[in-house]
Amino acid sequence: MAIIVDKEQKRIDIALSCKDLFIAKGIKNITISQIAQEAGVGKGTIYDYFKNKEDIVFEIVNILMAQFNATKEQRINEATSTKAKIKIFFDFFYNPDKADLREIFKEFVSISLTQSSKDIQEFLKDTHERYYAWFCAILQEGIDKNEIKPLAIDLAKGLFVIGDGFFISNTMKGSTQNIKEEITLHLDTIFKLIEVKQ
Amino acid sequence: MAIIVDKEQKRIDIALSCKDLFIAKGIKNITISQIAQEAGVGKGTIYDYFKNKEDIVFEIVNILMAQFNATKEQRINEATSTKAKIKIFFDFFYNPDKADLREIFKEFVSISLTQSSKDIQEFLKDTHERYYAWFCAILQEGIDKNEIKPLAIDLAKGLFVIGDGFFISNTMKGSTQNIKEEITLHLDTIFKLIEVKQ
């Protein structure tokens, strides 16, 4: 009876159109009016597609992460050793091409910590569990192949969270230069300990 | 002259008086007027002692962390094994008595990620480095005593950040119940690997 818009697609379009604004200025320094202008729609329209400013950040992170993870899965499958696979898993935290994405991820974490609804927490939990299962599968595969000791599976959770740990720690200090070296050293050392000597 | 107030003490008094408000509602859901009322001063007075709302959170975290760490140093010195010392280091993240402090710490991290000034980043960097040095010293002591392998020192940074990692990861999911078990398992497993067999 009337115009029917692909709501999901438009949500994506709006989110992506103001991505650079978020990266450049940060959520606190942008107004909804600016976002609307950047997206080429009216202010009210923004609220037809998003609950609030934070919701836009969630959408941006979702879109970009999905894109990123599509290639990640492939790269992990191509890697041969468990160590190499695990390193790719943390690639996001130091890949120079992903600096922009990390900038938004920072906002995302900040929001998630203090302002996320039950819905969003549920979503985060699901996402987290899916990735953790994937991570465990990689480790288990290494164990089954006798590349690493069975004990390594007990390190899964602790290893899984070190990406976040390094990221938060470095971001809070304002020094994100050397995450790669830090993560690499840690993983190399862990692998020295858990690798099965042939 | 005129009335001379102990500015530093009053800053502390104001900060502590609204601590519970921050814990109960979170920074986003409190107004400066509420804070002023809770502290029993005028709104303008708040701005004589703090730059903004975020600044109050920094003060609260500083005060409470300082209190907490005073006892922490002692407890670490009392512990005999390196493993026990390291576990106490992460006590903050799961000690049931510190749930309130963690609630504010959450706000603190959230702010630090996206809104901290150069000054505050500098401060965070200093604090971080001091704690990291302490952490390394504990590990080094264990190495010198031949409790753990020399290699363990390369795990320092990665171990140091797992507290933050678990905290962020669990907080984002809204499940802070099992951090203790997770950290304990991780540390126990790491120590199985780095302990020197006698």
Next chain:
DNA sequence: AATCAATGACTGATAGTCGGTCATTATTTG
């Protein structure tokens, strides 16, 4: 009288709402 502390009314900015308009499609009618 000089000086510092405290204050709360005021201002500017902005998040979020809501009544109304417009464009498109469905339905009716000649």
Next chain:
DNA sequence: CAAATAATGACCGACTATCAGTCATTGATT
């Protein structure tokens, strides 16, 4: 079948409520 009309979702921006932060004034002390 074409024109007229009805229905509806998309879109909008003026408006409102709220609140962070300021500053001119008052009050207290020596």
